[in-house]
Amino acid sequence: MSDVIVHVKNVQKTYKQGSIEVHALRGVTLELARGEFAVLAGSSGSGKTTLLNLVGALDVPTTGEIDVEGRMLSSMTGKDLAELRLRRLGFVFQAYNLIPVLSAYENAEYVMLLQGEPAEKRREKVMKVLESVGLKGMENRRPTELSGGQQQRVAVARAIASEPALVLADEPTANLDSKTGSDLVATMRKLNEEHGITFLISSHDPKVIRHAARVIRLEDGAIVSDERQNGKPAVGYNPVDAATEDSEAWRGGNADGEDYDGD
Amino acid sequence: MLALRIAWRSFLRHRRRSLITASAVSFGLGLMLASVGIAEDSHYRMIDMGVKLGSGHIVVQGKGYQRDQTLDYLVTKPDEVQKRIVGVPGIRQIAPRVRASGLIRSGDTSSAVLVSGVDPTIEPLVSSIADPKKRKKGDYIRPLAEMPNRNWPADIYIGSELANTLHVGVGDKVVLTVSPKGGGRPESAAFMVRGIFRTGSDELDAMYVEIPIDEAQRLLKIGTSLTQLAIILEDNVTTLQTTAEIKRRLAGMTLETLPWQESMKELYDTIVIDDGGNYVMFAIIFAIVAIGIFNTMLMSVIERTREFGVMMAIGTNKFLMFRIVLAEAFVLALFAAAIGVTLGLGLHYWVSSVGIDIAKWAGEDYQVAGVVFDMKIYSRLTAYIVAKWSVVVGGLVLVSAIYPAYRATRLQPVEAMRHV
Incomplete structure (x- = not known):
């Protein structure tokens, strides 16, 4: 399988609010290598969440193309996209978004249950993953019986339990206190290092950015910088004025995940 | 799950x-x-x-009788019918009946009635009219064979309204006149009021009388023929399916077999x-x-x-x-x-x-x-x-x-x- 897991090619996203057009993304081009731990940084309204939603096949771009693991999202049916989200992607949302009627264990198990994994395997993985996010002993608690940080850990557990190729996390620490947020990012980083799961996280939280191997900064819907934490130029960097560049140009870029190092 | x-x-x-x-x-x-x-x-x-006041869950009668209730449509071979339908599952009782219109008289007073010739040994098992609970006075009629004296008039069982109209009570004598089969002179016979019933139905209490079946057959000159065989079932649920079975068994005879839904359409x-x-x-x-x-x-x-x-x-x-x-x-x-x-x-x-x-x-x-x-x-x-x-x-x-x-x-x- 290719080492490039996500290709975002000259993507624009425009929302219409009445007669006004809001340009959420203005020609974004980006590559993400397998095993990366990348952060989309930027202020509110910069287009981070929009980009994550597009990569996660939750929304469709106005123009441009996105492919995930070599499959062009625009050519896939709704059913195929649901299948892709189920089997290859993991999601962590800003507001935890657990299924309120299920316990921590059941929430973490949910995706695997949909995947049709056998009970024994589910149990083994869920217990392991809950332990790895520090929730051992809290398996039977419902979301309302967990703190915000614990809920977000369950969300992370749910996202990674099925061993997806890519985890998309939207402001995962936004609703957490500083210490809990740091712990959570450390947990995700550990999972990335130990299991090689690719993470694309949107955040403007310095704690998260500090942990990132790669920081892609967005402003007004365009990438303004794409940097390794050691200061090297970013992979697939595509400044605003390059939005209309021929796709050949960025394909020539270095998309390997080898030349980045940890934080 | x-x-x-x-x-x-x-x-x-x-x-x-x-x-x-x-x-x-x-x-x-x-x-x-x-x-x-x-x-x-x-x-x-x-x-x-x-079912108990009328003609049972299922009635077997001469073909055409439902449309035109006269003696032109009779069950001429009741024994053959009984023989053929015996053993049909769900049947509790079969009551032979002869029905005709007539005139009842006591002294100067007379009234039109529906005469029902019944088997006095079977009727109490199937009919509400013969039920002691509906009896106001006296007893139920006896079969001719059980009369203490063969010269006595046969028993008649009448409704309370009719008894009032005729000013008669138990033990009084009345005369019943009917038109026999094939026309000719009306036939009359004396009867002794054996009992008086009250069902609450104006129609029955004022116009319905029961006499022993053999006396009815004699007066109407129909031999052993019947106007109908009323069939009482164990359970109404099986009416339609039992009707079908009886129809099958009576195939070839000029009869009509009707469930109560057809014989008592109004109900x-x-x-x-x-x-x-x-x-x-x-x-x-x-x-x-x-x-x-x-x-x-x-x-x-x-x-x-x-x-x-x-x-x-x-x-x-x-x-x-x-x-x-x-x-x-x-x-x-x-x-x-x-x-x-x-x-x-x-x-x-x-x-x-x-x-x-x-x-x-x-x-x-x-x-x-x-x-x-x-x-x-x-x-x-x-x-x-x-x-x-x-x-x-x-x-x-x-x-x-x-x-x-x-x-x-x-x-x-x-x-x-x-x-x-």
Whole structure:
């Protein structure tokens, strides 16, 4: 399988609010290598969440193309996209978004249950993953019986339990206190290092950015910088004025995940 | 299973809403079962009375008799009929009868009557008229063979209104005149009033008399022929299928075999109309239940837009979303059906043990198609009826949840997750 897991090619996203057009993304081009731990940084309204939603096949771009693991999202049916989200992607949302009627264990198990994994395997993985996010002993608690940080850990557990190729996390620490947020990012980083799961996280939280191997900064819907934490130029960097560049140009870029190092 | 688990938890999570909705459905089902029970019982009684006062569950008569009730259409070989239908399952009794119109006279007073020649040994087993409870005075008629003296007039059993008209009592003599088969001179004979009945039906009490069958056959000059054989079954449920079996066995004879639904058409129509009225009421209950469920399920889907959005985002497909909402309706239906059936059975047991006195609304004698009914109403339910209506209401709950479930599948994850 290719080492490039996500290709975002000259993507624009425009929302219409009445007669006004809001340009959420203005020609974004980006590559993400397998095993990366990348952060989309930027202020509110910069287009981070929009980009994550597009990569996660939750929304469709106005123009441009996105492919995930070599499959062009625009050519896939709704059913195929649901299948892709189920089997290859993991999601962590800003507001935890657990299924309120299920316990921590059941929430973490949910995706695997949909995947049709056998009970024994589910149990083994869920217990392991809950332990790895520090929730051992809290398996039977419902979301309302967990703190915000614990809920977000369950969300992370749910996202990674099925061993997806890519985890998309939207402001995962936004609703957490500083210490809990740091712990959570450390947990995700550990999972990335130990299991090689690719993470694309949107955040403007310095704690998260500090942990990132790669920081892609967005402003007004365009990438303004794409940097390794050691200061090297970013992979697939595509400044605003390059939005209309021929796709050949960025394909020539270095998309390997080898030349980045940890934080 | 996953859909059911989520549905059950959601049901418990929104306990108050679930209970309010379930109780509306339960109340509807309970009331429906109670009213079905009462209707079933009143129909059962109507049929039972009709059968006992009229011509049985099934009547076998000469072909054409139903249309033109004259002696031109007779059962000429009653023994052959009896022989052929003996052993048909479900038959309790077969009562031979001869019916004709006649004139009864006592002194200067006379009255037109319907004369029924009956077998005095069988009739008390099948007829309400011969039932001692309906007897006002005297005894039931005796067979000719049991008369202490062969020269005595035969017994006659008359209604109370007729006795008043004729100014006669038990032991008095009356003269009955009938037109025998084939015309000719009317035949008259004296009878002794053996007993007086009162059914409550004006028609029967004023116009109906019973005499021994052999005396009727002699007066009408019809030999051993009958006008009809009334067949009483163990249970009305098997009427139509037993009718078919009897028809099969009597094939080739010039006879007509009619279930009570055809021989007592007026009674049957009354029951059908009554059922129709009940169905209108049920339709109203159904509508209330359906609107309630629709509302609740739609509210549930709208409230959980965000939750459903997340579920879809993480890979739940539309079919599973649909099933989750339907499963919730299913849990609701199951719960409501359990409570509704308990409530319905409770009402059923209360009504069937205590009875509701309707005399104050309906008057002392309530008649339908000439049949008089008890002034107390009871309830009659079978497991089949309870199961049928529970399934109907349960099905209605599921159908009402289809649109809300469909709506859940139409959610767009991104927009749904923005929902507060």
